[in-house]
Amino acid sequence: MSKELHVNIPVMDEKHDEFLEILSKIQSCEKSDFLPLFAQMIKHTKEHFAFEEELMNKHGFYAKGEHFDEHKTLLGEMEYFYEKAQKHPMFGKSYINDYALDKFTRHIINIDSQLAMFFKEKKIEF
Ligand SMILES: [Fe+2]
Numbered sequence: 001m002s003k004e005l006h007v008n009i010p011v012m013d014e015k016h017d018e019f020l021e022i023l024s025k026i027q028s029c030e031k032s033d034f035l036p037l038f039a040q041m042i043k044h045t046k047e048h049f050a051f052e053e054e055l056m057n058k059h060g061f062y063a064k065g066e067h068f069d070e071h072k073t074l075l076g077e078m079e080y081f082y083e084k085a086q087k088h089p090m091f092g093k094s095y096i097n098d099y100a101l102d103k104f105t106r107h108i109i110n111i112d113s114q115l116a117m118f119f120k121e122k123k124i125e126f
């Protein structure tokens with residue numbers, strides 16, 4: 001992942017890098033790999049979000065309500081397009097190629113970076 005997307009909390013950056021790796025695989029995969037990789041991306045995202053949510057609960061992050069909501073929305077969209085893609089592959093393709101990266105990048109810049117700042121200010125070590 002490009003360094004400017006890193007929030008400099010390694011346990012978070014690791015998840016984000018893994019996501020981007022899966023996404024770039026889907027963008028250039030064979031047709032037959034599209035849905036399995038899409039499913040893998042959803043599974044990874046569930047784990048990634050659950051991990052952050054656990055940290056927010058544990059450390060009493062002040063803006064966790066907003067962050068949890070945003071996770072729910074992002075995951076809901078991903079699942080919606082995955083479902084659609086079963087019958088209409090183009091829906092899935094356009095989500096993956098034109099939308100997913102932008103959505104993800106915005107989440108890191110606007111939401112995850114706020115969480116990372118909180119951890120740094122509180123001097124929480126991982
Ligand atoms: Fe994240």
Ligand SMILES: [Fe+2]
Pocket residue numbers: 049052067071107111112
């Ligand atoms: Fe997040």
